[in-house]
Amino acid sequence: MTKVQNNRAWLLILPMLVLVAFSAIIPLMTVVNYSVQDVFDANTRFFTGTEWFETMLNDSALQAALLRQFAFSMTILAIEVPLGIGIALLMPKRGWQASAVLILITLPLLIPWNVVGSIWQIFTRGDIGLMGWGIRELGYSYNITRNPVDAWATIILMDVWHWTPLIALLCYSGLRAIPEAYYQAARIDRASRWAVFRYIQLPKLTNVLVIGVLLRFMHSFMIYAEPFVLTGGGPGSSTTFLSQSLTTMAIGQQDLGPSAAFSLIYFLIILLVSWVFYTAIMNMQKDDATGGHRHDA
């Protein structure tokens, strides 16, 4: 759509801008302010420059948390994206069944995040939880408070349970937007199921998948309540992710300067990775588009 040049549009933006600025810019400035100072009390503070940033970047506990965070985010993306696409392909297209499946599948998305933690805490307990009990019955001594591997597997399973529906719903809506004529053409061509997926469905899914992957990356990178309730970051610090390290530092220990510096580094990493993801996917799409042209001609 061609847009009209009109700077009075700013008037329409203004109320939104005031509100978002109030909740974003003022707090962000506070964080920046803290990150370059050493605050003793309300009246005594020293300018420290980049000292806190250097301390944070060299902190081995935080480096470990960052690595864990990346490992976690990449693992859940690698599982949730294909699984979500698969489920979307299985979902019925119309009728009461479609509505019923939609409502059921959306359920995990609407549960408060700490309740998700509680649900899985109950579900995985060895004595009263179905899953914990079931796995023990099979002869494996499953224990998420002792064994880091169990804790990791459970957190990943929990996240897959919680968030795969988002990818599935996004893909489902993408699939619904494909005109029936495309499928008819494919039937005439006797295209295989795989060819239909690769050349008709997948290209139509790229847009929603960009949204899905970005949202999932961002949210998984900020994950806090679910592992906090389920494992409390343990055993040891094996499931302590960035948000939890930060909250402990800022609220628990009241280390204003270091935690502010850490906050900014954290925010920048999310921005940077999101940008890289976005650019990479967009370039892939462009390559695909030109490839498609060559193919047609």
Add this chain to the structure above:
Amino acid sequence: MTHDATTRQDARVSPSTGTSPSVASAATAADESPRLERARARRRGGSVGRSRFLLALYLILMLLPIYWLINMSLQSNSEILGALSFWPREVTFDNYIGIFTDSNWYMGYVNSIAYVSMNMLISISVALPAAYAFSRFKFIGDKHLFFWLLTNLMAPPAVFLLPYFQLYYSVGLFDTHIAVALAHCLFNIPLAVWILEGFMSSVPKEVDETAYIDGYSFPSFFVKIFIPMIRSGIGVTLFFLFMFSWVELLLSRTLTATNAQPIASIMTRTSTASGIDWGTLAAAGVLTILPGIIVVYFVRNHIAKGFALGRT
């Protein structure tokens, strides 16, 4: 792949040319067609059955943890801790009654619903005009502004905990519903603008122009014509606003103490020195799922469209 391309070429060309090879192939196709058709139908039937089976399997696995929560919410603590039972042997509603008769508990739901509704109202009313501006006009700094808005979606709430606490404390809004509602605007307004902009861009600009020619002023056009046209977009936006405000814990917990404490934060009280009150925890958990079910029921017909955020 080249093979694919050639067969496709054939299929496209043959009906229009009508030369002998295509006639021949049409004849053989006619010969085989009933058999082929039957085989294909059988295969299709099989694959539908298999996909239904896989979907049902996924749904059952997905619902198991929720079933377990409901199961536990209907048992007394002694039954829960006594032995593992797959269904409640003596169904008791005591856990629910306990929640509904204790104002500390049920006020948590009232508080949550209060700030979520406030947030939905604030976010949608400022996001609608903003999204319209982004979808219809070019103006100085529009692209940068939109990008900046989206970066707020990526801001981890943990980063803003302390500044928010100090900010709302200093303006005297600490422990009020509006404080949480405003704090959630940080990610909900950008999200609303993003979704609505997609929906608005799919409405042709000619609609606006025709309305202006017919003598509508901008506000009356916007309210009487434009908003009804993007009804389903607004419905879906409200769904997302509800979802992200309802499930958030970190900010709502930090900005409240007693008067506006959300249910999610009250639930942490179930762990006491004498152990965890599993039955009440489970019942409270079940009750946090219900509002979501009601909301998703209302938007079920728009959801498929809306998850694509208007652009597909």
